[in-house]
Amino acid sequence: MKVEIIAVGTEILLGNIVNTNAAFLAEECASIGLSCYYQSVVGDNEQRLSETLKNAMGRAEVILLSGGLGPTKDDLTKETVAKVCDRKLVMDDHTRERIEAYFDKKGKKKPTDNNWKQAMVPEDAMVLDNENGTAPGIILETGENTIVLLPGPPGELKPMFLAQVKPYLQQKSDTVIVSQTVKICGIGESQAETMIADLIEDQTNPTLAPYAKTGEVHLRVTASAEDEKKAQKLIKPMVKQLKERFGQNVYSTDADTTLEKAVVDLLVANDLTISTAESCTGGLLAGRLINVPGVSEVFKRGVITYSNKAKRKMIGVKKVTLDRFGAVSEQVAGEMAKGTAALTKADVTVAITGLAGPDGGTQEKPVGLVYIGCYVKGNLTVKEYHLSGDRSKIRENTVAQALVLLRECVLEYISEVTFGKKK
Amino acid sequence: MKVEIIAVGTEILLGNIVNTNAAFLAEECASIGLSCYYQSVVGDNEQRLSETLKNAMGRAEVILLSGGLGPTKDDLTKETVAKVCDRKLVMDDHTRERIEAYFDKKGKKKPTDNNWKQAMVPEDAMVLDNENGTAPGIILETGENTIVLLPGPPGELKPMFLAQVKPYLQQKSDTVIVSQTVKICGIGESQAETMIADLIEDQTNPTLAPYAKTGEVHLRVTASAEDEKKAQKLIKPMVKQLKERFGQNVYSTDADTTLEKAVVDLLVANDLTISTAESCTGGLLAGRLINVPGVSEVFKRGVITYSNKAKRKMIGVKKVTLDRFGAVSEQVAGEMAKGTAALTKADVTVAITGLAGPDGGTQEKPVGLVYIGCYVKGNLTVKEYHLSGDRSKIRENTVAQALVLLRECVLEYISEVTFGKKK
Numbered sequence: 001m002k003v004e005i006i007a008v009g010t011e012i013l014l015g016n017i018v019n020t021n022a023a024f025l026a027e028e029c030a031s032i033g034l035s036c037y038y039q040s041v042v043g044d045n046e047q048r049l050s051e052t053l054k055n056a057m058g059r060a061e062v063i064l065l066s067g068g069l070g071p072t073k074d075d076l077t078k079e080t081v082a083k084v085c086d087r088k089l090v091m092d093d094h095t096r097e098r099i100e101a102y103f104d105k106k107g108k109k110k111p112t113d114n115n116w117k118q119a120m121v122p123e124d125a126m127v128l129d130n131e132n133g134t135a136p137g138i139i140l141e142t143g144e145n146t147i148v149l150l151p152g153p154p155g156e157l158k159p160m161f162l163a164q165v166k167p168y169l170q171q172k173s174d175t176v177i178v179s180q181t182v183k184i185c186g187i188g189e190s191q192a193e194t195m196i197a198d199l200i201e202d203q204t205n206p207t208l209a210p211y212a213k214t215g216e217v218h219l220r221v222t223a224s225a226e227d228e229k230k231a232q233k234l235i236k237p238m239v240k241q242l243k244e245r246f247g248q249n250v251y252s253t254d255a256d257t258t259l260e261k262a263v264v265d266l267l268v269a270n271d272l273t274i275s276t277a278e279s280c281t282g283g284l285l286a287g288r289l290i291n292v293p294g295v296s297e298v299f300k301r302g303v304i305t306y307s308n309k310a311k312r313k314m315i316g317v318k319k320v321t322l323d324r325f326g327a328v329s330e331q332v333a334g335e336m337a338k339g340t341a342a343l344t345k346a347d348v349t350v351a352i353t354g355l356a357g358p359d360g361g362t363q364e365k366p367v368g369l370v371y372i373g374c375y376v377k378g379n380l381t382v383k384e385y386h387l388s389g390d391r392s393k394i395r396e397n398t399v400a401q402a403l404v405l406l407r408e409c410v411l412e413y414i415s416e417v418t419f420g421k422k423k
Numbered sequence: 424m425k426v427e428i429i430a431v432g433t434e435i436l437l438g439n440i441v442n443t444n445a446a447f448l449a450e451e452c453a454s455i456g457l458s459c460y461y462q463s464v465v466g467d468n469e470q471r472l473s474e475t476l477k478n479a480m481g482r483a484e485v486i487l488l489s490g491g492l493g494p495t496k497d498d499l500t501k502e503t504v505a506k507v508c509d510r511k512l513v514m515d516d517h518t519r520e521r522i523e524a525y526f527d528k529k530g531k532k533k534p535t536d537n538n539w540k541q542a543m544v545p546e547d548a549m550v551l552d553n554e555n556g557t558a559p560g561i562i563l564e565t566g567e568n569t570i571v572l573l574p575g576p577p578g579e580l581k582p583m584f585l586a587q588v589k590p591y592l593q594q595k596s597d598t599v600i601v602s603q604t605v606k607i608c609g610i611g612e613s614q615a616e617t618m619i620a621d622l623i624e625d626q627t628n629p630t631l632a633p634y635a636k637t638g639e640v641h642l643r644v645t646a647s648a649e650d651e652k653k654a655q656k657l658i659k660p661m662v663k664q665l666k667e668r669f670g671q672n673v674y675s676t677d678a679d680t681t682l683e684k685a686v687v688d689l690l691v692a693n694d695l696t697i698s699t700a701e702s703c704t705g706g707l708l709a710g711r712l713i714n715v716p717g718v719s720e721v722f723k724r725g726v727i728t729y730s731n732k733a734k735r736k737m738i739g740v741k742k743v744t745l746d747r748f749g750a751v752s753e754q755v756a757g758e759m760a761k762g763t764a765a766l767t768k769a770d771v772t773v774a775i776t777g778l779a780g781p782d783g784g785t786q787e788k789p790v791g792l793v794y795i796g797c798y799v800k801g802n803l804t805v806k807e808y809h810l811s812g813d814r815s816k817i818r819e820n821t822v823a824q825a826l827v828l829l830r831e832c833v834l835e836y837i838s839e840v841t842f843g844k845k846k
Binding site: 012013014015016017018019020022023024025026027028029030036037038039040041042043045048052155211276278280281282283284285286287289290291293295296299300301302303304305306307309310313314344357358359389390391392395 | 435436437438439440441442443445446447448449450451452453459460461462463464465466468471475578634699701703704705706707708709710712713714716718719722723724725726727728729730732733736737767780781782812814815818
């Protein structure tokens with residue numbers, strides 16, 4: 001079954017907002033086996049939207065439209081779809097009540113006449129409740145096409161699609177598509193691809209596709225079958241094989257688990273507290289860890305020691321070390337990690353020092369040179385990295401590498417404790 | 424003059440990457456007065472790309488294509504464009520040399536036969552050097568259309584467009600479009616819109632358009648004229664008027680100045696050092712400040728005190744204050760700011776404590792409640808905020824509000840010192 005995605009909105013055409021809805025919808029459609037060959041963006045203009053819609057209806061069975069469902073005159077997606085499909089717009093009482101209740105709950109002023117425009121829906125259409133706004137979603141079956149209208153704000157579109165549209169589309173399809181992602185870290189994209197080249201080539205059901213993320217690679221296994229149980233059964237051996245091949249580098253097979261969540265879960269499960277010391281990343285590593293709900297159980301303290309003086313005064317890096325090796329050095333990263341452990345009494349500390357640029361690089365120490373130190377109950381590991389990109393990219397990549405190193409060192413500690421090499 | 428943007432790439436159709444190139448190109452085209460009515464995405468497929476291209480060529484004078492210029496067989500944008508425009512592909516010696524030099528510089532292995540494919544260009548086309556990769560850009564004039572091919576990676580596309588394509592398109596246009604953005608903070612979007620409603624309505628040249636960003640509003644003034652000087656002359660009085668209306672809330676009229684850069688510049692110019700203390704934002708405020716090159720002159724230290732214990736031990740928040748008012752309170756924010764000043768001897772400190780959720784909210788203290796304290800040489804200001812969104816959104820918004828408050832408090836201090844109210 002083919003799908004086409006049309007985003008409606010002048011603000012996208014003007015480049016004021018990035019069309020993240022299209023990426024979300026495309027990824028979700030791919031995950032249930034719909035093929036998407038075209039995406040388009042048009043403004044809030046009846047003639048152009050109508051032309052784009054007709055074109056799409058001739059090419060794909062399912063059309064997903066986002067945006068243009070607001071209360072103002074400019075918003076005309078619903079009206080245009082109704083005209084193209086030759087349907088009248090009728091008042092939907094249920095939606096009218098929902099909008100009334102929505103305004104009551106928010107304690108906002110009474111709905112205006114404009115808002116009732118949002119309760120008008122094409123005849124014989126399915127109405128989708130919007131839990132996060134006033135515009136309802138709509139599914140219209142024309143016989144040849146399934147046309148889905150979704151509100152533009154991602155906070156309204158995403159939950160509506162996941163809860164109401166995705167299951168509907170899944171049901172229409174005679175096959176069920178199930179996918180699972182094996183998330184790995186600590187291995188580069190090209191190495192990962194080489195390690196699974198045979199699996200990618202040989203397999204058609206399930207299929208295997210690698211996706212590179214900053215510091216991570218996601219391997220998506222997708223199978224289609226008559227029912228979910230059969231699809232799951234097809235996926236299972238491939239996931240097992242990937243786990244065997246990548247071993248400890250697999251940090252999760254759960255869609256919702258981020259790398260930072262995996263790291264925090266590992267610390268919590270092993271009752272290990274953590275502190276961070278950051279120079280060039282200036283708090284971004286701690287920021288990512290603290291985005292995990294429940295991190296408070298293990299996160300002790302973070303320090304941002306951007307200057308040499310801060311490195312000395314806060315976490316006891318020695319002046320002689322700074323003078324002799326420079327702030328961006330293996331030795332300073334090590335002293336930062338140890339000093340942070342001494343200061344905060346955390347079981348695990350991570351320290352980052354590096355050159356994020358754009359200035360300050362030399363031939364010997366170029367921009368992108370980063371040292372990350374990790375200290376786990378008396379064991380220090382310091383690694384050197386050469387990262388590329390602009391200042392933001394280098395910092396983002398550094399944070400990802402720090403999470404990877406942190407995970408590696410903690411796992412090593414656990415395995416040593418478990419297998420009795422060390423106490 | 425009309426422009427249409429076509430992104431080529433299966434990875435966009437699958438939703439694996441967000442089409443940020445389209446937003447960038449759309450915004451740049453709008454800034455030079457090109458009208459964009461359609462954007463599309465197609466995969467690396469000759470028949471579909473060819474269909475989309477022909478369609479676009481009938482609707483717009485300028486076609487911008489991004490992606491599909493790589494060295495592999497899958498990449499066929501150039502080949503398809505050449506076929507549609509009936510041009511032969513010929514070897515471009517200059518590009519061949521450039522690719523050779525690129526490989527030499529990177530110290531990479533010799534270019535493969537695939538790479539020479541990248542040196543093939545349509546006959547009589549303009550070749551655009553790529554400073555950041557091997558694929559050249561191409562401008563093809565067909566008489567009716569100007570077709571521009573750009574490499575897909577944003578790090579290659581953006582600099583190439585700005586340096587080589589934008590001036591070319593500007594020159595083709597018989598009018599010059601100049602725009603300037605007045606960036607304001609500390610005023611909400613709707614209030615800002617109300618304050619300029621008359622200017623938006625009355626003006627056609629220059630035009631005025633507001634764009635909401637997190638914690639900021641950007642007011643873009645755009646004028647068209649025969650030459651740049653005349654356009655600048657049209658813009659000037661409007662910019663002046665906006666500066667008068669928004670006064671101190673204007674933090675910059677420079678395209679490259681971010682809010683954090685404006686804040687850092689203000690601190691540097693007034694020789695004020697800064698330290699930060701963060702709870703729920705966990706380092707993101709420091710992270711944003713430290714993204715400004717040159718911040719090292721003023722940034723002293725940052726602490727991340729997520730737990731109550733860290734707040735007490737690191738920056739001396741009193742146990743009785745935490746017990747009596749709770750960690751998320753005006754009092755704790757104030758003690759955090761003062762304690763950080765005492766610890767780090769910074770002239771200015773900012774402290775953040777808040778509930779980012781998803782758990783931990785109560786009726787009295789709901790998720791989204793945030794206190795930000797700012798301490799400037801003995802003067803403490805603490806403000807209460809009620810922010811909405813998920814955990815990430817609340818944290819992002821908190822950081823923006825902290826930058827706004829920080830700027831306000833520093834400006835107030837400077838004005839007091841300057842006008843002699845305080846010493």
